[in-house]
Amino acid sequence: MARVVQKFGGSSVADAESIQRVAERIAATKRDGNDVVIVISAMGDTTDELLDLALRVSPHPQPRELDMLLTTGERQSAALLAMALIDLGVPALSYTGSQAGVITTGTHGNARIIDITPGRILTSLDEGDVVIVAGFQGVSQDTKDVTTLGRGASDTTAVALAAAVGAQYCEIYTDVDGVFTADPRVVTHAKRVPVLSYEEMLELAACGAKVLHLRCVEYARSERVPIHVRSSFSENPGTWVVDQTIIDQHRRQGDLPVEQAIISGIAHDASEGKVTVIGVPDTIGTAARIFRAIADEEINIDMIVQNVSRAGLGRTDISFTLPHSEAAKARDALKRIQAEIGFEGLAYNQDIAKVSVVGVGMRTHPGVTASFFDALAKADINLDMISTSEIRISVVVAAKDAARAIQAAHSAFQLDAQTEAVVYAGTGR
């Protein structure tokens, strides 16, 4: 018996039958004696359909009004799920983000949760109701307008609510069995990872693993909310994402293998491209001016490499990666300062992919970098850029080499399972 928050994504409630199936699952959790708070996404493609409708009315929908429109999707699925639960004899109430006390900043389309005032939720839980909260939305602190938290942010709502109502853990139901050692579509023998630390999950999410939203993991880490990522299409256990101290404790108790895996997982990201600024004068402050120009456009860059200065010429090349969608804006910003800085030219390569190995075990195993690069060399794969953190090594390779690079690393770190991973149909979160 516990207090739990469960979040179901759009593919879990795509139609009337799915909603009834999810209701059965929730009813079982409730009948086991748990207090249950549900966070729900919009049904299937509802959000995209509403966005299409908005674009037919207005080429640039006003953000406040777009939030007012898009939030109706989650309100609908929340109400429908409550009906289905009541039909099963389980008392249930749906709440909008506003009614549930999800207080946010006023940045329409990408608001952040400031606070949760869970008065109504707690009262309903005390009265024995299953509480269903429309995800992805809140109410702005200043103007009391309806806001959205950005795409996929229902996960964040769930973790924030779990912290606010003092839940023991937060279950994120999705269309895969958890976090895998690599994308099962790339590595057929990828394994489910039973436990990850918040730090590992943050690195994996930041490096392209799609199963959890980065902001959700940050929130869980700061509020120390254990997350259980699992499939709504099976009863299998999923992946627990918890504090490293809890992992260490279970390891001491013998609940987990004493030996820490060196690498927990391999993530990849093909959504970035590489800008190279050619022939940059090798003078103090030049790099700062380049990246200031990029930052002024609010473009997030990822990896940066500055070549060794070309002998005698006093010039160098600077490369950095950024999302494809920002490439044109970055090029325009750089062209505006080309004369001032005096660089020679710009190149853009979008046929790249970033492959990252992540694991807290590498802190105590100094040979990980060598093993990773060795595996890539044996597979005849050229490394274009490299970056590292304490628990991650990322390399940029040619897009065509990405799948082989992931497979080579997966085998080198002995992550391959005995059986093929099961990939469920569905559209993800």
Added chain:
Amino acid sequence: MARVVQKFGGSSVADAESIQRVAERIAATKRDGNDVVIVISAMGDTTDELLDLALRVSPHPQPRELDMLLTTGERQSAALLAMALIDLGVPALSYTGSQAGVITTGTHGNARIIDITPGRILTSLDEGDVVIVAGFQGVSQDTKDVTTLGRGASDTTAVALAAAVGAQYCEIYTDVDGVFTADPRVVTHAKRVPVLSYEEMLELAACGAKVLHLRCVEYARSERVPIHVRSSFSENPGTWVVDQTIIDQHRRQGDLPVEQAIISGIAHDASEGKVTVIGVPDTIGTAARIFRAIADEEINIDMIVQNVSRAGLGRTDISFTLPHSEAAKARDALKRIQAEIGFEGLAYNQDIAKVSVVGVGMRTHPGVTASFFDALAKADINLDMISTSEIRISVVVAAKDAARAIQAAHSAFQLDAQTEAVVYAGTGR
């Protein structure tokens, strides 16, 4: 320059293009210097589609959750209309019923407006915004839950808001040019009625005229809000529904013809059937017990006729009309008391129609009843039941005779226009 409330129905905002067209119309009103509050219905068939979805999830959707679901339709159209107005350079804000301060009873599915606290609306009007309020919905005073006011009640929202913000008048945009002397589909030479008193409109609405919701007219009368019913598909003037004293004043000023029309319009209603309780013992209190049994089932009955007692037998027949949809329930209720009361049997006739002539002029023209019955007799139409009010005469005739009865009365009271009425395509309010 005035403060006005305009209500647009679902057929006026059926798709993206319609929404843009309505936005143009509102923008023109705003540019003329008016303060504008808009009440909007859900797009086209949205409410019916949401209801279908609910019924696929739950055979008997829980009323609170059904309200949570259905209200999303108006929120969507309100947000889309705001986007379209902003694109035209007109500042606009959409509000849910709750945000607009529409406080209601807690009867989900059929709540009544208790109060309107228009703080946010008035602030937005002062700042120059067009305010768009989602119709058909409010928030319950006690539980702060989302409520709906019953189908078609966006008209009532509009009139209540007009009273709350001190609007000069309330325009109800629909798919016909106003209120006609009879249904133009029955009487091709029906005329638009330029002005009606609240009392006349109430009688017409109660007797089957669909153009305005009965509760909306009651609200307008009690708050003295002038209503202008007009078409959103044309610029034609429509029908003003106002206080009789205002009509009299304009008549004295010469703005309206001095001579009051005897009959303002003819309504008809084919949605009722007739129950006859046969062989009822003619003793004191028997009729009361029959109608108590009906009332206990919350069935609204309309007309009642008790036959003259059959000579010497001490028995009579009692007939009454009620909506078809309630007939089975009424029959069951009566059968349960048959033994106790001792009546002989029950009959039900659903092939009837009620035809009503309405006009304040009949107060001062005693021959109206005679003229009406004379016209029906000349058309060889038998009268089954009769009921009257101070400004209305209703008769029940065989359903097959209804159209001829309406046409005969329309001609007899010289209501026929020189030209045929224009009937617009559309689904009504």
